[in-house]
Amino acid sequence: MKVISPQEVAQHNKKAVSARHDTLEDLWIVLHGKVYNLTEFLSEHPGGQKIILKYAGMDATKAFDPIHPPDIIERYLSPEVCVGQIDQALVASQPKVETEEEKRVRLAHEAKPRLDEMYNTFDFETVAKNVLSPVAWAYYSSGADDEITMRENHNAFHRIWLKPRVLVNVKEVDVSTTMLGTKVDMPLYITATALAKLGHPDGEVVLTQAAAKHNIVQMIPTLASCSFDDIVDAALATQSQWLQLYVNADRQVSQKFVEHAEKRGIKGLFITVDAPQLGRREKDMRQKYDQEAPDEIERNKTEVNRNEGAARAISQFIDPSLCWDDIAWFRTITKMPILIKGVQTAEDAVLAAKAGCQGVVLSNHGGRQLDFAPSAIEILAEVMDALRAECLLDNGFEVYVDGGIRRGSDIFKAIALGATGVGIGRPALYAMSSYGVDGVDHLLTLYKNELEMVMRLMGARTLKDITRSMVDIRNIKDHFVANPTDYLAHHAYDQMLPRGKLSKL
Template identity: 40%
Template sequence: MKVSRKEIEQHNSRRSCWVAIHGAVYDVTDFLDSHPGGAQVILRCAGRDATGDFDSVHSPELLAEALPETAWRGQIDPAELAAPNAHPAVASGQQKSAGDVPPPLRSLLNLHDFEEVAQRHLPANAWAYYSSGADDEISKRQSARAYQKLSLRPRILRNISTVDTTASILGYTSSLPVYMSPVGIAKLAHPDGECALAAAAGKEGLVQVLANSSSMPIERVVQSCISPDQSIFQQLYVNRDISKSVDLVRRAEAAGARAIWITVDSPVVGKREMDERLNLAVTASDSDAQGVGVAKTTANSISPFIDWSILSWIRQLTSLPVVIKGIQSVEDAVLAYQHGVQGIVLSNHGGRSQDTAQSPLLTLLEIRKFAPFLINCNMQIFVDGGIRRGTDVLKAIALGATAVGLGRPFLFSLSAGYGEDGVRHMLAVLRQEIESNMVFLGVTTLGELRPEMVNASRLERDLIGSVKL
């Protein structure tokens, strides 16, 4: 059944909301309030072509999962909907000037180079979502600066001919002590999104933690893996509608995920002002719109009403290993150990949740000082946030971390059309830095790294005097 542009444009309100996606017209009125990103995300496309907005964050499979067949109203030629006065939300998602050609990958020598290219080439809304931190972005900056406060103490004359960078993450081999942290909506950076990350992870021998807000379904991501032995873990934000979390865990388990990483450091979404300001500019012509950025629209469904009992719930649901992501104090690290989790991630959410929360590296030093038994117990300790150099990785490992997670760098390396090739080049750069600095330190394996190879005195000054455990 053919639908006219005029007919679609008449359904442009909460009372009656139609959108067109790839030429198919849907009545999404009844779906507005159940949309995980909130009704406003859809309403700004009401009566219009929503293909650009939809494709930037979702895979085509999602339509069949989210909308009933009765929502379909017919077809329209996409060219008929094209208009010079495109909705500002769509315009904000366009690439930067076509004349700004991305540099060849071989010219990018470090992870900072990838970030600079991403800033120039990502759509404005994607850059704001990926790069923004909370409030004054103090935690975001200090997470990186914490590594700069540590000095290395190399050992010389060790006759190092080769180095072995392999690590074991929850029993699965990784070619580097590095994993892909869960990063949401990777499709904003590249059309292949999380699938490109999975392909790169497989070829480089890394573990990928798939975000709860992945723009690709886990089944499709698993299909992008290069081997059935490739390890994918599933991130979980506990949903306000607990049945949706049950479905996610069961679906992940059926698809072959090998662990569940529960993220607990964002019971509410941080105030990411860059993200929200951009949205205000986009919705300036809409008197009913609010300054809510991508972060808040994608996290409305997260439940703030959980406590340690959530671990009992997850164990009844699955036998997969459980990792808690978002530990920010030694006290909670000990509690996690007492609750029997297989791993913890020391993380302040990349500085995106509570500003001035201490750096994850400082939390690692807290553990070393006040609960050193956690370093060599059967609970693995991971660190993420602010890691941009091979020396950062080795400092964390020397101080007791099992492996480190990178988030934003993987998104940046996808951007500017680089996709999987960009991710692999970024990892090659990081791998070379790790290997060469192991030689400088005088170690052949990660297991030979020792805390005395790191002078942490400048950061240790920030430790609190005592902790009651």
């Protein structure tokens, strides 16, 4: 392969000005040490020309890696596009220039506490805020509008109190359980979160490896920055993974993806239904998205809107016409258990069960879609009562909760109110971004240790011993009686339950 100097690459960035916009008639870039002539590909790039133009005649690897899986070049470009490899000796001899942002991140990593000084999930969040780029932090941490629902996802747990039982032999406690037929070591899974490479160069694979260490399930996101196959290949043979699906307007694209996932051994299909239109994540919108588009975008040649942040840039392929009628079609293309992710009322949970789904995830998308939507933990008891009233739990229908799980006591409360398990998103991203695999490993250990401690102090030896009688949900009512202004300041709770519900708690 021809060896090309950085100086020669830099010459291939000639502009040809047209009446409509600037284009390049001679465009080379460097990716992972190889030089590519993208002149002909420029007009075909699904993410638009701007991102490629930005790196004309330069090394684009740093911008490319956070979003793209490593095999995407071979899948989308012919071998002739590669014109040679960069002269590594010349590259090494050139002085390294550290940008101000790179310096800030380096110093933040150098100054962060030791991993053993991370005592809870909030500690990881504090470190992540310092070590992440502004774009990454805005994307990971943002919520919809005023972020009321995002905050309430965790605050709602504070209004559920525990009723400890004593003099129970709790020398040995067992937090293991079964989720969709898979034996797991605790009732917690890593839920689907997009663009993990914004936080760590190895992306979702970090979460795969940490999940394997703890024998818990990882839900693979549609908008992963690693390829789907890379994530599956990184899993142990004994490891279970689920797939989160954003349904494409082109159903053949979704069908192909689902069928491939089933062939690769995925154990559950989770169809996200709470994003027919993207919520206004204003913190993210202020950071204009200038990275490459993820694999799902490239695969479907979807135009990328780069004017309103990362979330809007990568989500425009999602079909807003998705409805209950489509669930029957999904049941014809896969034998995987189908669960609806993003259920926010008891009525929809009942409809999901009647549609033949194997479960639901009570979720408001991490507070990123509709502000003032209810937190999952607040509607869990109502959902379980509605399902039980119609005998829809008899065939193994499972209910999961995600959003706001920050303590082992939160897991306990969810189990007590009827959940099969809980999902975590941001905490795993923050731990990954701050300390890599070791960070997520430590985070999961904290969750497990806290859950075991709470079970001992509550007098519960196994998850089956955790019952609704162990939690006091009447405090939700008491809280608002004592703090009536919180209806406006925190949570319009009377809008989330049927009329008269509060008086019956």
